[in-house]
Amino acid sequence: MGNYHSVTLDKNRCIGCTDCIKRCPTEAIRVRHSKAEITDDLCIDCGMCIRVCKSQAKRALTDSLDKINKFKYKVAIPAPTLYTQFKKLRDPNIVLTALKKIGFDEVFEVAKAAEVVTAYSQKLLEEGKINRPVISSACPAIVKLIQMRFPSLIDNVMPIISPKEAIARYARQYLIDQGLESKDIGIFFITPCAAKVTNSRQPQTIKTSDVDGVISMKDIYLELIPVINKLQPEDIEILQMSSANGIGWAASGGEGLASKVYNLVAVDGIENVITILERVENNKLDVDFIECLACVNGCLGGPLTVENSFVSTNRMGKIKKYVKQQGKTRDLNIINPKIRLKWDYGLEVTHIRKLDDNMMVALTKMEQIDDLHKTLPRIDCGSCGAPTCKAFAEDVVRGDAIIEDCIFMLREKVRSMAEEMMALSGMLPPSIDQNRRES
Ligand code: SF4
Ligand code: SF4
Structure with a gap:
């Protein structure tokens, strides 16, 4: 497959305005002959260029909803950011029910696996075998940035699979245990960003991904809105399994809050992340854990979301409050302790273009x-x-x-x-x- 990237450029739409070149954190873009070009081995799929391109020449390659029909049993695994995209919505069960109504047979929340990943991270932190400060591996764009620009920090990255991969593994195993064949199960991640598309299609630290397809939050939003608007209270199924802590992972600081690590830094927005990592590289930051998210306001600001990330942050607070006070969860446990959460391979340094071999x-x-x-x-x-x-x-x-x-x-x-x-x-x-x- 070579070096796969979800972020692509449509040259026909590009007007060569140069807006994107200054916003790319890795200086991967040049404009030549009035068209942008992305240097493949410098791109970390952060999606910043998707956000700033007024001509919509940059886009993320995702799957269409039709792809779910290739599978007999269709499973949606929504990122918790999805819950914040709808005005006045507080109960995640509404979104989960709507996902079933648009064609999925089952829904399992990424937020549930986030809780398990949090507990496992705490265990590894307590064991003290990872270089400090330990850096979260939750944002694939940041992991790629570290591989490329901060190679000395590679051994500080938490060697745990993402909540998205974890829930896909739990879901597949649970359904196999229920009698389904693996080939019939299609697991579809609802993504807020391009980095997670790339990470699902070309995982770096695990042998294979259990995610069969990735659907953009923007696309699924358009399918869900008419269904949600028509849902009556009696239609709503209790499908939620997650707690407020797991849902909170979508926001900046959410992982840190759930982890209960006292001495930590939570940083969002790629320029801010670079500043913090430079300090870590220079031994000028005395903390135990760093949560780094490429997007402003964390995954709530992902480039494939619909809502303004500051509005989503406000909604996230209300959703968490609702879940804590009135939330209803289903009585089902798909968390299988036999499932491996550690990486299969370590991270490798990405060797960017040398000036010369000599x-x-x-x-x-x-x-x-x-x-x-x-x-x-x-x-x-x-x-x-x-x-x-x-x-x-x-x-x-x-x-x-x-x-x-x-x-x-x-x-x-x-x-x-x-x-x-x-x-x-x-x-x-x-x-x-x-x-x-x-x-
Ligand atoms: S996705 Fe990010 S790293 Fe890649 S070209 Fe766009 S701005 Fe640059
Ligand atoms: S912060 Fe979240 S949404 Fe943004 S690139 Fe990282 S994982 Fe994706």
């Missing part, structure tokens, strides 16, 4: 980049198609751009050429006397 040549190129950077205007205007003047200098040294792609350097060149031409225009052949010509 160390000496690479060092020379680094010097060339620094020297060229000093001659550039250093205002990071982006009109060259690179996010910063430094990135542009690197592109030139790599041979991916030419110096004249910088409008300021081009203007300088045109000016000096014009001056040269002016000087040349006044010159005469040596056979003609200058004074005679002027008289």
Whole structure:
């Protein structure tokens, strides 16, 4: 499959506006010939470019609802963010019932597995075998960022599968125990983001994913809205198994709150995460646990959500309160203690593009980049198609751009050429006397 990415670019829609290049946290995007290009091995599928693209040229490849019909027994595993997408909705059972009404035979909540993952994380933290501060592995975009930009922190990442994978495993095993054949069971994750699509289709730390398909929250929202609007109180099935703590994982700080670790930092928004990880890398942060989520307000701000993440955060508080005070849960336990929650493999460092295989040549190129950077205007205007003047200098040294792609350097060149031409225009052949010509 190569290096799979859910985030893709539709060149026909791209107008080359350069809005995305500055927002990409890994500087993976360039605009060349009026079209954006994503450098495959730099993209972490954070979805930031999906959010900022006004032309909707960036999108996440997800599955359509029709795909569930390939399976005899269809299971939805919604991320808890889904509950916050609907105005005035407090009871998760309404959303879970609506999922069954649009074609799923069963629904199991990711939030339930979040509780189990929390308990297992606590156990590993107490054992003290992971480098401190331990960094949550819940956000796949952050895990990829660490592999690429903070390789020294790889052994700090919590080696546990995500709640999404955990609930898929529990669901499959439970249904097999009920007499179903694995091939007939289709497990579909309802996702708030592209990173989790990529992580389901190309998992890094487990042999295979038990998730058979991933449906965007935006797409499922459109299917659910008319059903939810028509639901009568007597139609609502009690399908919820999760507690407020598990549901709260969707918000920034939710995992930390559930884990009851006292000395922790919860950080959301990729720029903030980078700042915190830089401090950890420099041994300037004395905490036990760090919850890092790429999106502002955590998964409530995922790029495939419908609602504003600040509004969702407000709703999340109300939903948790409802669940604590009046929530109804079903009497079913699918949590099987025999299911493995640890990773099958460790994380590997992602080797991003080297300047050269030969160390000496690479060092020379680094010097060339620094020297060229000093001659550039250093205002990071982006009109060259690179996010910063430094990135542009690197592109030139790599041979991916030419110096004249910088409008300021081009203007300088045109000016000096014009001056040269002016000087040349006044010159005469040596056979003609200058004074005679002027008289
Ligand atoms: S998904 Fe994120 S890392 Fe990938 S190109 Fe878009 S902004 Fe950059
Ligand atoms: S914060 Fe949540 S929604 Fe955003 S990229 Fe990470 S896992 Fe996905």
